[in-house]
Amino acid sequence: MRHTPYVVADVMTNPVVAVAPRAGFKEIVETLRKWKVSAVPVLEGDGRVTGVVSEADLLDKEEFRDADPSRPEQMRRLDDLRKAGAVTARELMSVPAVTVREDATLAQAARTMAQGGLKRLPVVDASGMLRGIVSRSDLLKVFLRSDDDLAEEVRAEVVEPLFRVSRENVLVTVVDGVVTLSGVVQDTALVPVAARMVRAVEGVVDVECDLVGPRAAALGHSSSGQRP
Numbered sequence: 001m002r003h004t005p006y007v008v009a010d011v012m013t014n015p016v017v018a019v020a021p022r023a024g025f026k027e028i029v030e031t032l033r034k035w036k037v038s039a040v041p042v043l044e045g046d047g048r049v050t051g052v053v054s055e056a057d058l059l060d061k062e063e064f065r066d067a068d069p070s071r072p073e074q075m076r077r078l079d080d081l082r083k084a085g086a087v088t089a090r091e092l093m094s095v096p097a098v099t100v101r102e103d104a105t106l107a108q109a110a111r112t113m114a115q116g117g118l119k120r121l122p123v124v125d126a127s128g129m130l131r132g133i134v135s136r137s138d139l140l141k142v143f144l145r146s147d148d149d150l151a152e153e154v155r156a157e158v159v160e161p162l163f164r165v166s167r168e169n170v171l172v173t174v175v176d177g178v179v180t181l182s183g184v185v186q187d188t189a190l191v192p193v194a195a196r197m198v199r200a201v202e203g204v205v206d207v208e209c210d211l212v213g214p215r216a217a218a219l220g221h222s223s224s225g226q227r228p
Contacts, residue, residue: 003153004202008109009102011141012123014132018043021050021090025061028053028089041122042093047129049122051093058092060084099124102131106139106202113139145203147174154179154204158197162190170211177205188213 017035019028021042031040032055039054061084086092100109100121112121113136120135151174159170163185170183179198185191191211198207 003157004200005105006142006202007102008100008104008106008123008134009131011106011138012102012132012134013138014123016041016122016130016133018130019053019089020045021088021093023089025058025087025092028092029058032058037120039120041097041130041133042089043130049097049099049124049128049130051089051095051097052122053089053093057094061086097122099128100134101126106142109134110139142202143177143205145177147177150174150177150179150201150203153201154181154198157201158194162194162197163187177203178208179204179206180208180210182210183212184214184217185211186214 017031017037018041019031021044023031023042028040032038039052041049042051042053044050098112098116098118098121100112100123102123102125104112109121113119120133122130123132123134125131151172154172154174159167159172159181163170166183166185170181170185173180173182179201181194181198188211191209194211195207195209198204
């Protein structure tokens with residue numbers, strides 16, 4: 001069983017297609033089409049990521065084909081105009097490249113994507129060398145974990161250490177990624193902690209806590225035994 005936290009290296013795509021700084025415009029377009037991707041990292045000779053070329057960078061050439069550089073609205077987009085005249089990856093690429101470390105958590109990768117409005121990130125090691133690429137869909141892979149796998153991790157990583165005395169009384173059920181904790185525990189102050197810990201398990205969709213203390217359980221039992 002694979003335990004949380006998952007890291008980027010667990011879900012990234014590898015190997016990944018990339019281009020050299022000298023790659024020409026048409027070569028880049030053909031690479032994107034062939035590999036069905038919308039962006040490629042640009043690598044220096046030693047494999048270090050130096051930038052990224054995306055479809056958006058390439059489309060500037062088409063957008064500004066009939067543009068008049070002297071018009072005020074065009075002057076405000078000088079960088080886009082520059083890219084419209086570019087012919088190599090070095091001229092086209094966005095720099096600095098936004099990357100993520102292979103040992104980063106999926107949450108860290110998701111935040112980096114959200115902050116930059118990005119669909120994918122080159123994955124690098126501590127030296128900045130390309131190791132793979134991670135996309136939004138890759139980050140969602142954890143939600144494909146089976147309910148049994150999630151239940152096993154919740155029992156081992158949450159219930160066992162948190163409710164040592166009453167762990168035998170705690171039932172963990174998982175349906176479509178939604179985890180339900182039910183049963184009787186000695187210390188109800190730990191219930192909110194348990195909920196937070198379960199929610200942090202990669203692949204959990206939601207958490208429902210039906211844990212009660214001994215007194216509440218006894219009152220409930222007494223009430224159920226009373227006749228109307």
